[in-house]
Amino acid sequence: MTDQNFNKEKAILVGVQLNQTDNHIQQSLQELQALTETAKGEVVSILTQNRDRIHSGTYIGKGKVEELQALEEEHEPDVIIFNSELSPSQNRNLSKVLSARIIDRTQLILDIFAQRARSREGKLQVQLAQLEYMLPRLGGQGIELSRLGGGIGTRGPGETKLETDRRHIRNEIAEVKRQLNQVVKHRDQYRERRRKNNVFQIALVGYTNAGKSTLFNRLAEADSFEEDQLFATLDPMTRKLLLPSGYSVLMTDTVGFIQDLPTTLIASFRSTLEEVNEADMLLHIVDASHPDYVEHEKTVHKLFAELKMDHIPNMTVYNKKDNVWDEFTALPDQQWMLISAFDPNDIEALKNKIEESMIDQMILFEIVLSSNEGSLLAKFKREAVIKELTFIEEKEEYKLSGYMLKDSPITGYIKEHKNLNDN
Structure with missing residues (x-):
């Protein structure tokens, strides 16, 4: 053995x-x-x-x-x-x-989440969920509690509190919530900074073990933990994704959903999933090779509605195309692609599709910049999807057109230039 x-x-x-x-x-x-x-x-x-x-x-x-x-x-x-x-x-x-x-x-x-949590916030959320699960189960559990010497279902930040009384656990819950509020406040400040910088944000969501982390790593060339097991990712990770036009977006890998996800867990991890609520687009990753993929997809859509995320534009990415069943069909009335996360051509095609979907949420602009406005040109390249860039030699100016977010800071530069040209 x-x-x-x-x-x-x-x-x-x-x-x-x-x-x-x-x-x-x-x-x-x-x-x-x-x-x-x-x-x-x-x-x-x-x-x-x-x-x-x-x-x-x-x-x-x-x-x-x-x-x-x-x-x-x-x-x-x-x-x-x-x-x-x-x-x-x-x-x-x-x-x-x-x-x-x-x-x-x-x-x-909860035990698996306790094993997976790496960040302070993740550990606190597991601890909170464990404490809230234990509280109504303390009375008359002397026999059960005496057996909890370790093993499946007993691990994680909450295990040392198992034999304390109700009052102690309530105090513990209050303290964990206080610490979580501090962590959430810091993350809110970070998110606010991202909003001010007007960065387009994409969240990868889907059923657990659908291949989100694998796809995340191929798209963003990141190092999110990937393994063929449930809940391989718990703590959200955010990385830059460079699209074919050269435009950068932020992409977040999130914890996988599952059927009958405990309500305690949804409540405790709501702040983590708030990261998803901030997204401009959701990539819903589905394991197309799983025999129950349709139910998985429906479970995620149901959780979208529960978490008030169903208003966010989304695209379904059916993953693991090499192992799909003959009767595979996509759910109707949705934007979708069938890919393999390990196929470089599919990854490039997906990046193009993401850019096309993103452009649907943007507005078209045209502007002419003089040759000495290099820093402004660089700003447009960073903050917009450039579709045309031509240098007109006789006029020594750049003709620029593309797409930008509706509330992008560069709209101010465009108005300013328009006023200057009108005058």
Whole structure:
């Protein structure tokens, strides 16, 4: 046995199908398995049950609880992971009849976020989400808390606070929120500076593991962490992207979305996703090779609406075209491209498409500059998309035309020149 396998915790997964298609529960449990593996776990068994509604006391019915006890005796797992968020009473009741550590989908996602957070803000947000998740679950959890000696579902900034009382945790939440407000204030100042500089901003968004970071690195020649696992990126990273015309925009790589993203997490990470709300354009990256890509796409659109981002112009980029299914089709009524992030020609085509979409939000300008206005010419090259630049020798002047943002500072120079020429 390798060290890598030795370090993995054995896990049993438990899911309930509620009037859903077989495909949906299968995809949901596959995702839970991928999340478990991302958290350094090894799935040894999966238990499912068809029910009209979740059992209020134990999530699954009495017969299935007995089946789960038998599976636990057979496999001796370190952790049992439930596919939905457990109520405090469900967790307590299950803990009375099961020996392994019990966690739910929310705790698993929080655990992965705790591993991924690198920035101070990311760590604080994970800590806040963990504390808010724990607070209503403290009462009567002595048995469960005594087992939390480490492992999946127990990692991260919040773990040392698990055995404190409610008042202490409330104080802790208030302190984390205070620190987060300070971090957010600094980021708001930075964003305000970017707005004043009138920089066009693009955000890469999409379902987790769609290939956002890979594409981000190819477009911006950056070093965002990329790996074939869920939630590889947590902290937003912003880099410059140079478009074919020479115009620079800012591009941000963001945390991936997922079905049934815990509400605690959406609330806690809202400030991170506010970065997306500042964007002038969204690139929605979809893994076109995934059998459930249509549901992933719909999940992201639903979260767009929840986070009030659905007003921002967006383009869908279907990634991993080399592995697409024969029946692949794009959702109707949208601007889209099918690419491979590893194909340099596709990357160039995407840059051109981004520039075309950006120009749709800009206004056309024409201006004539004298040959001694070199610094002003350089400013136009930096802050506008130049489509024509001609030097007229007999007049010793530059004829310049292109596109600029509606509220760009260079509009002032254009008006000034127009007034001078009119006079």
